[in-house]
Amino acid sequence: MPRITTPEAEALLDQELTVLDHGFVRLVDYMGGDSSIVQAARVSYGPGTKTVREDRNLINYLMRHRHTTPFEMVELKFHVKLPIFVARQWIRHRTANVNEQSLRYSVMPDEFYVPAPESINFQSRSNRQGRSPEAVPEDVRARVLEILKGATEASYPQYQELLEAGIARELARISLPVSAYTEWYWKIDLYNLFHFLSLRCDPHAQYEIRQYAEAVGRCTQAVAPFAYAAFVEYQLEAASLSKHERLIVAKLIHGTPAAWSDFAYFGEPVEFGEDGVSKILQSRRRELADKIGVSIPVESEALAT
Amino acid sequence: MPRITTPEAEALLDQELTVLDHGFVRLVDYMGGDSSIVQAARVSYGPGTKTVREDRNLINYLMRHRHTTPFEMVELKFHVKLPIFVARQWIRHRTANVNEQSLRYSVMPDEFYVPAPESINFQSRSNRQGRSPEAVPEDVRARVLEILKGATEASYPQYQELLEAGIARELARISLPVSAYTEWYWKIDLYNLFHFLSLRCDPHAQYEIRQYAEAVGRCTQAVAPFAYAAFVEYQLEAASLSKHERLIVAKLIHGTPAAWSDFAYFGEPVEFGEDGVSKILQSRRRELADKIGVSIPVESEALAT
């Protein structure tokens, strides 16, 4: 049997997909694809019919019913160049194999991440971990860039001075900033890769790692297009309704508006503001509306206190 | 700081919760509880307010937003006695520590699982892996029990004969049936335990392992009651809507009935029966109805072919 390949993946192999200012994602190798998922599933569930359409349906079935092990039968390997602070988020995905450049052995080149002006944002007010969409005035941006560039421009000559003085590399590197670029080989199976993508393509992920996740996603789609489509349908763009949210949705489908109290589960603090509605309940309602993409009618907009 | 305990968990410690005919689940030890989840989260997200209600809300927040690592800070250890065929399903959960009785070292006692008469079921017709709810006639049941009991009653004396002849234990055991009981210590963190429970308390899990999962769940709830409640709300009794299902639900909330074509994604085979409706589309509709707990109206019950 010839090795399983796709023309799309073969075309991407060894291409550096540029990410941020000096980074890249490069698909180095891959093992298997849609048909190896099907092949593995047939061992578990017995032989079956063999058309492409049936393969696609089987892949959808597996994804829909959380039969995840067949997806583990596909493996992808990437070469990535990325800032250290991105690497620190990425490495939290433990079910992967990693070989990172070691600054104990080798000398770092003079490359640091400096954000593009349009990626400089204020702290979000609504989200403790995110960036605000609000525009940052020209002069503030300029000052930010001055600081970030200045820090790295000062840092590298000092690193070099320490190396030239013969100081141990493992020590000389300790004042390098986390915007410095590092490189690694990263190898992971498709199931765990989907988990990585579902967390790192999410709007709550930091902008910089999202750029990498998108490049990784592009390679993934090339390697296993049906599985990727199933991932988008059943994970990436799916929405999880909590038990209470299910009850609210059922009401709404029956044409009954929700009551504020439907949102108040778990004894969460329901302290009512001037308008007679709790901020927490409003936030729960907004979350559900965002998930489904409709506004959620509530019986009476203001809850009598 | 004194060790984190709950009275409920302390009361359960070392109790054998009976499962099936000869099995049990016994909570042997645990480390941490709801407050260690909060403690770990505070390291990540900074210190916060300190009431019990706020702890509970933080736990809900973590679960809702898939911040899973704080749940890994709680560890539970169980002693379980279970049939081999259940052990074979259970062991597929790899992120756990296991010490199983070895029949290379020790001699198996004469205990085999024989289902209670009411747990003897026909193969499901709608589900390739399940049991039918349909009642099994008395005489069929009796014959099934005769076979199952007979097999184990024949098996044990032969095993003993081999051992008495001095045959290596590792060889003598090979004709023992998978209904034989084994024992193990099983240790797992709370995050991975929730994953185990979400798969093994599911109605699609085999009846026998579900009985174990329920006993394990009872212990888990005793150790970390707020986290367990959040798990039930956001995982166990939650429903995942695929991208297309979200669109259908949005329509329904707006009072617009769904069209059959809304269910036909991914180029799935839409072959229409005599009634002008595809079986696949009907099945997709039923799935969505089951998730939400309402019937799903469709524009025209029969799709014009």
Add this chain to the structure above:
Amino acid sequence: MPRITTPEAEALLDQELTVLDHGFVRLVDYMGGDSSIVQAARVSYGPGTKTVREDRNLINYLMRHRHTTPFEMVELKFHVKLPIFVARQWIRHRTANVNEQSLRYSVMPDEFYVPAPESINFQSRSNRQGRSPEAVPEDVRARVLEILKGATEASYPQYQELLEAGIARELARISLPVSAYTEWYWKIDLYNLFHFLSLRCDPHAQYEIRQYAEAVGRCTQAVAPFAYAAFVEYQLEAASLSKHERLIVAKLIHGTPAAWSDFAYFGEPVEFGEDGVSKILQSRRRELADKIGVSIPVESEALAT
């Protein structure tokens, strides 16, 4: 860059290597080889010279110094048919991906492991988990075979009867013996594969799983011959000397015989027999002699009590 392959591995691809009476190991796919280990190491340790001899030396260096992550960059996938009792030992290696045939979905064929007459052995007297090399008399063997064959010959028709009666497959299979054959796809990286081989090619592993480990080892050697040779040199046929054993070896190299007390560490029970020498100390001495392959001289053969 073309895919990394070896002619030896390509020749093995999709061949069923027969194991035991009905089993096999089949190399289904592989990703990478010796040169991908080198490629990954160069990212960590910087670029280097490029001859084949230097590649081999780098691989040896990595293995000798426990730089294990480059070996994780190679992945192998196998299709294996094996008795359930072997599968139960095998599955304990958690860092692998597995898709096993499910008897909830599919019907088991009528194949059971029956040992070859020469593989029927008595329980070892010196080793609680092993088989004795002592020959088993013809008539005992015949009786063992009668029992083992009889058990499986009785079992399969009963299984079929239950299936024909319409009983759920997941229930009908519970009286099948652990000698029944199952199948799976098994995928693992080279580092964890070496760990598997070091435990399962060991003489203490059960005879049956050792046959599988040897077939897996043959495929591994074909995929990454230099790495496999390094594994044999530095792991499989290496010997670990404990702290005390190192001291004893140092003495012996200096021409000083060991004293019995050199073997008595950790306050182990040193109870002397009639000959004035403790069994425990003799066993420690024999272990060291076995590791190095020489007899270990002791100052005075009998220790004055």
Add this chain to the structure above:
Amino acid sequence: MPRITTPEAEALLDQELTVLDHGFVRLVDYMGGDSSIVQAARVSYGPGTKTVREDRNLINYLMRHRHTTPFEMVELKFHVKLPIFVARQWIRHRTANVNEQSLRYSVMPDEFYVPAPESINFQSRSNRQGRSPEAVPEDVRARVLEILKGATEASYPQYQELLEAGIARELARISLPVSAYTEWYWKIDLYNLFHFLSLRCDPHAQYEIRQYAEAVGRCTQAVAPFAYAAFVEYQLEAASLSKHERLIVAKLIHGTPAAWSDFAYFGEPVEFGEDGVSKILQSRRRELADKIGVSIPVESEALAT
């Protein structure tokens, strides 16, 4: 059964063991100890005798024979404050649970690692990843400290300026150096902890992480003193002899000097210098001598070319 504790571990609980200039290791919680290893082993290998001395022997037996799963039944949890560059080495141990402070959520305090003057070393000449024991002249040290302190003293006010300007925390932190301190909760089982210690207490590990490993080791010894002693004997201070080294040691014990060719395995490049001896062979001989702690006699000091 009361919880398994040791007075030594109870005394350490919640104590901050100071590491480096601002760091610490704090044992937060632990589950089990020596007796839970024994308890789990008894499930696998059957019940046994019950004295403390026998428990100790069983633990030694398990360690000696690589029966590792019982050690996984003990769990320890630490709170650690450590520089980012140490955290990056530490996190490579994947089989652990981690909750790290997030600089997307919280603001970093003004604390950076600056090495003590005596920890400033030149790059090792013999070892590509280490520090030289050679003394660094006073003035060089002073300049190194000036650079390292200067970098962090400049960095923090800039970080603060960015935060005060309202820039997103996740962006403001990117020019902080890897000498900045972070904190995490880290939870791991005893088997994987021993693996961590064996790599990170090793003289080849970077000085800074070794300080942490020693503090972690001190806590580990308090929790499971017998297991820790077995770890020291059979892992930390053990030596692994390669296949060829075993043959050389056997020769030496028989009083036969080794030949240079005994060291030349694997077709390694044996290029002879002026003195007629290959550097590689000399290095292999030195390695073996270091392992055993004796000088290794070779038949003729200079090999005829």
